[in-house]
Amino acid sequence: MSQQLFEAMTQSVIEGEVEEAERLAQLVLAEGIDPLEAINRGFIVGLDQVGEQFGCGNLFLPDMVQAAEAMKTAVAILEPEIARRGVTRQILGKIVIGTVEGDIHDIGKTLVATMLAASGFEVHDLGVNVPIAKLIQKAVEVEADIIAVSALLTTTMVKQKALIGELEARDLHSRLKVMIGGAPVTPAWAESIGADGYSEDAISAVALAKRLVGA
Amino acid sequence: MDLGLQIDRETQRVRFPPVMVEAALKQAPAHFTLCARNPKLDLPLDGRHGYLSLDGSAPNVLDLDSGEARPSGKADLAAAVRLADAMPQIAFLWPTLSAGDCPAHVQPLHELEVLLTQSSKHVQAMTAVDPLNARGTLEMAAAVVGGREALRRRPIISNFQCSVSPLAYDEGALEAALIFAEAGIPTGFVVMTIGCGTAPATLAGNAAQANAEVLAGLTLLQLFYPGTPTFYGFCPTMLELRRGGVTCGGPEDFWLQAAGCQMARFYGIPASIGTFATGAKSSDWQAGVDNGISGAVSQFCGADMMSGAGLLNGARLFSFEQLLLDCEIYDILRTLNTEVVMDAESLALDVIDAVGPQGHFLAAKHTRRHMRAVWQPALMDRTPWDEWVKLGRPGALDRAKEQVRQLLATHQPDPLQAERLQEIVAAYERM
Numbered sequence: 001m002s003q004q005l006f007e008a009m010t011q012s013v014i015e016g017e018v019e020e021a022e023r024l025a026q027l028v029l030a031e032g033i034d035p036l037e038a039i040n041r042g043f044i045v046g047l048d049q050v051g052e053q054f055g056c057g058n059l060f061l062p063d064m065v066q067a068a069e070a071m072k073t074a075v076a077i078l079e080p081e082i083a084r085r086g087v088t089r090q091i092l093g094k095i096v097i098g099t100v101e102g103d104i105h106d107i108g109k110t111l112v113a114t115m116l117a118a119s120g121f122e123v124h125d126l127g128v129n130v131p132i133a134k135l136i137q138k139a140v141e142v143e144a145d146i147i148a149v150s151a152l153l154t155t156t157m158v159k160q161k162a163l164i165g166e167l168e169a170r171d172l173h174s175r176l177k178v179m180i181g182g183a184p185v186t187p188a189w190a191e192s193i194g195a196d197g198y199s200e201d202a203i204s205a206v207a208l209a210k211r212l213v214g215a
Numbered sequence: 216m217d218l219g220l221q222i223d224r225e226t227q228r229v230r231f232p233p234v235m236v237e238a239a240l241k242q243a244p245a246h247f248t249l250c251a252r253n254p255k256l257d258l259p260l261d262g263r264h265g266y267l268s269l270d271g272s273a274p275n276v277l278d279l280d281s282g283e284a285r286p287s288g289k290a291d292l293a294a295a296v297r298l299a300d301a302m303p304q305i306a307f308l309w310p311t312l313s314a315g316d317c318p319a320h321v322q323p324l325h326e327l328e329v330l331l332t333q334s335s336k337h338v339q340a341m342t343a344v345d346p347l348n349a350r351g352t353l354e355m356a357a358a359v360v361g362g363r364e365a366l367r368r369r370p371i372i373s374n375f376q377c378s379v380s381p382l383a384y385d386e387g388a389l390e391a392a393l394i395f396a397e398a399g400i401p402t403g404f405v406v407m408t409i410g411c412g413t414a415p416a417t418l419a420g421n422a423a424q425a426n427a428e429v430l431a432g433l434t435l436l437q438l439f440y441p442g443t444p445t446f447y448g449f450c451p452t453m454l455e456l457r458r459g460g461v462t463c464g465g466p467e468d469f470w471l472q473a474a475g476c477q478m479a480r481f482y483g484i485p486a487s488i489g490t491f492a493t494g495a496k497s498s499d500w501q502a503g504v505d506n507g508i509s510g511a512v513s514q515f516c517g518a519d520m521m522s523g524a525g526l527l528n529g530a531r532l533f534s535f536e537q538l539l540l541d542c543e544i545y546d547i548l549r550t551l552n553t554e555v556v557m558d559a560e561s562l563a564l565d566v567i568d569a570v571g572p573q574g575h576f577l578a579a580k581h582t583r584r585h586m587r588a589v590w591q592p593a594l595m596d597r598t599p600w601d602e603w604v605k606l607g608r609p610g611a612l613d614r615a616k617e618q619v620r621q622l623l624a625t626h627q628p629d630p631l632q633a634e635r636l637q638e639i640v641a642a643y644e645r646m
Binding site (some may be wrong): 001057062104106107154155181184186201202 | 286319323382457458508531
């Protein structure tokens, strides 16, 4: 029975069926199945397979995003039970992410957030038009490893620099890495403002984040 | 003030009743003129021209000496605009690259200073997307033409604002649009939907959403300032499905350009169509294919404004050479799109009869009367093979580079005193 259920979980993620993933996660709770096992033998297997196919070029980004959404939905349902049992799910690190203040461009940042979450990071997405103080406050609150900031305009890019300046001033940069992205952002800009990393797209962002946390 | 809009503050949705949209479209003028500092360079938007502009606004420039991409500054923009001033194919200007070395909050004003001083062509101040820079832009343009009323009579600048797809506009951008409209400045709306990302995957859905976003901006503008000259800006593209960028080229983009042209024509409003801006990283085969097809679609579907020339890497990299290459593509298309005269002189039946079987037309007077109208390339290579080998096998890019250097060394735009403009920029910088 359980093996069949795990396979259904895997399949729900591969097909990006959020409602099906949700139904299966509820079933795990109802039947008293170990939620960590459900994630590790069920849902995550699907995500790995999608990741692999995506890597080969057989799947497209929306396949990946929808798989990640199904995964996220299931995990959110199972997490309280995991906590109740006093065990913890292994994560690669914690990331606070947002688009800088004055900039309301969402999609690139959201794509990066989704890919990071799908890759095993705990991601706190603060949305768009996020003040520097709010990014830092959240990062301190959740004890984040990384702050990731996006900017689409050459005129809002400067906020990425201001964030790093503020982290330096508050002596937080040593324990909080900063990764930046957005269409006008370049490696030269990243270097000039003292960012810990830059990536051109969501796929490279995952590799970068893993490198920054030493995973 | 109750405008009759359906507003849901909770979900932040505004719905425009169809009658309101239709009324707004009737208020918007079908034809108007984009004026220039030099009146000889005025651009009547009369549906019979497809004007080419510089593209914008790239954060990087391909350095002319090193051939490497690097962040751009005010001096790079000055060189690019001076070059555009020298090119007759460029009808009006966008700040084609960012003055990234200027204070960010007034960067658009530094860019405007360059646009106004380095060329006497019409300026579309497309980086003025917030109230502060909108006011500064108006003040600077007014200073050039001799006051606000003179500017209203002859707007040497225009502006547009972009939607934030799907279905949103930034508050500051809309405020800027209203500031421009109040001053009588032509103010358009441009959408840059990304199919599969910020718009549906299907072409029909992408076009439908993009159309709604343009109409939302136009309607709002006409509600507040009826009769303001405006334009229908269409620059949709597709998500690059493997890495999440944009395609910037490809059959979907070309189809969407055509859709934008046709919808603008349908509504009777000038069309500003995203054209060229290849996704290619260098001025290569891909750039030629992308921009050749893209330019042809805009030109033959009746775009009034085509934006624009000079950018690579999906509008993120300016190349001086690419600007000239794009101008050559445009030149071919404009020539191709010129009506061919069919009369006795051009049909030349008498000349054909006089030359007769096995003769030639080299010595015919008719040939000398008309041969100067035959299009001549500035960059395309037509040298004989042996000579081409002897010259070191040069390509169009080599010739473009040579011409860029020559034009930058010699071309001088109509002079304009920069001091007053610089004072205004400095005053806004302190705000």
